[in-house]
Amino acid sequence: MQRRDFMKAMMAATVTARAAMGEQAAPVKPPAPAMPAPGPVPWTRGLSAVQPLPISPLAADSIAGVETQFFSDRQLASLRHLCELMMPAGNATPGAIEAGVPEFLDFLLGVSPKDRQESYTRGLDRLESEARQKFGISFADTKAAQADQLIRPWLRSWMSDHPPSDPHEYFINIANSDIRTATHNSQQWAEAEVARGLHAPDMDVYWYPIDPLLHSEEGHALKRRSN
């Protein structure tokens, strides 16, 4: 571009920007040019011409193996069995096991507040203890009819934001809800829906952080005033 053409383009851009801002902005002095990066070629050369790569969203845990870290082996075995019972695979849709829900919940609970963690660990421990007491076997080894005797008495209908307050009722009903949601929100479920000719049901507008703080290490701590 000739210098004259470049200046004309810059003028037009400035006028457009000022019009869009309702002439509110005062004339801005152009910033001093940045020092060129060392080396024979400016490092950003050509970047503006690059087209976005056709990378589709891909959840890593839909391909990769994951290591569970939060639940004990016994608790995880109970959770797996709960997943099998509460969200089994359908004819054309994956169940919670196929959707990697036990491993996902192990991750989610591992980074959750303590009261939520304890709800799950105590709830799973109680299922294990009641199964041993009642049937002499681990919960993970119970037949569906046996497990039902341990689950059904605690099931409740409830309204959003108001799950049951009894701790074990809370666990059973929240686990039922979490296992369904984690299955529906998995990549495996979305792909199954697309394969059935349906749109993936879990699309929504995701908002990125908007002007996040520049000094987050200072800004994001709950500050106690120093006396």
Added chain:
Amino acid sequence: MADETVDVLIIGSGHSGGMAAKILTEKGISCLMLNAGPVADIHRDAELKPAYSLPYRGFNKPGQLKHVFQSNEFNANTWVDEKEVPYTYDEGKPYNWVRVRLFGGRSLFWSRQSFRLSDFEFKSKSHDGFGEDWPISLADMDPYYSRVEAIFRVSGEANGIAQYPDGNFVPDTSPWSGCMQRLINAAKPMGVPVTKARSSMGVDGLASSVNLLLPDAFKTGKLKAIPNVVVRELGIDKNTGHVNRAYFVDRLTGREMSVKARVIVLAAGTLESTRLLLNSKIANSSGVMGHYLMDQIYGAGINCSVPEARDGKGTPGLMGGGALIPRFRNIDTRAKGFLRGYALNVFSSTGPVGAHNFAAYGAELEHKLASYHGSGFSFGIMGEVLGRYENHVSIDKDVVDAWGIPALKIDTKYTDNEFNMARDAVDTSIAMAEAAGFEVLSKNYDPNPPGYSIHELGTCRMGNDPKTSVLNKWNQSHDAKNLFVIDGSGFTSAGWQNPTMTILALAMRSSEYLAEQMRQGNV
């Protein structure tokens, strides 16, 4: 160094700040608007994504935004970060302070329900002896409501019900669906009116400060605005008692600045406006600033199913649509156990029924969900919370936000009046649903924590007596004549109604008064 004196400084850009900017600039008055957060651009800041591609599969990031029940992983970044701007409360008295600091504030996200207060609210003490009457009446507000309703294009139907005043509506002539007609028939013998919902249609579905108010203000050339600046304190001229300066901090860099102003219009949202005034230690000769915090009870209600709509039999004529049951308690008779009243939001659904409505799991639950799909019908309360002196906010001297500004401590709780009201709402909903032939699937008597409705009101209430109120009937400080507080903090009572139309009408009314006072040289 520039140290201009602006004519009117407006703090906040939501419905009330936007209305002030529109009215004042259209009368030729120059305004500067400060907003604590950034400008959001959906084309730049948002993207359509599947839940599975989010870090937590669409679950909220654990522990983040624990007071914002409305949040999810998709929209989490639009709410105020509770670590960036903390607030406190005593254990056992939780409060859900739900905040948006984006330019346009909470006018970007609201339910569009558009109601007028009636004289059962403006003159509530005269009706039942509790609290205080407002210093204004519906007759004072009527012309402003009408103009606001025209700007926001409120759809509705005139019903001629005194406690549910009619307005300047885009007529809603849609027919009732079959299930709604059944509710109307069931409610009538109980003396319960069922009416069309009233809703702001706005433009292209958006009814916000950023598309209905601020563009008009910018068009005048009289409005300048600075996003991402957090006001720390207001300064006062000790000789005149007038506010004269706002001290603020650049949100991103922490750089401290201030601006001089002839008039300051505070529109930061109920509790942020009060927090700023308390931190500034001004305008509180009455001692009631921070007190009489109110909102509305939400969360109590029932979910039902219309049996005839199950198993794929729900036709568009039978299902769909919503209704509003306006307050019907304590109008001509006295309800047992509570003062004032509540409204009910009623919806019927042609979509899925939530799994939590069934005490079932696995294949049994899937079967029920398939059978009940398209048969949902729900009732939800919007109930008035009484204004009590002891429900208040103050400054927590031990906690500061990301910029060192002292945080707000909120001390409020519901009383038997609210709990009894919620119980009556649920029991009455069940009676109406069963009379209509619906199956009740789930019910909840417990209101959500205070604040959940995002309708926090009061704490700078208006009144005629400077000894018992912070603002006069023009939303003007009794103490500092060039200070106006025009958001929900001026409410004297809460009512059951979504307060947005009243906030807008008050902002319009007080801004016109301010413009006239400036013209006459009184301010």
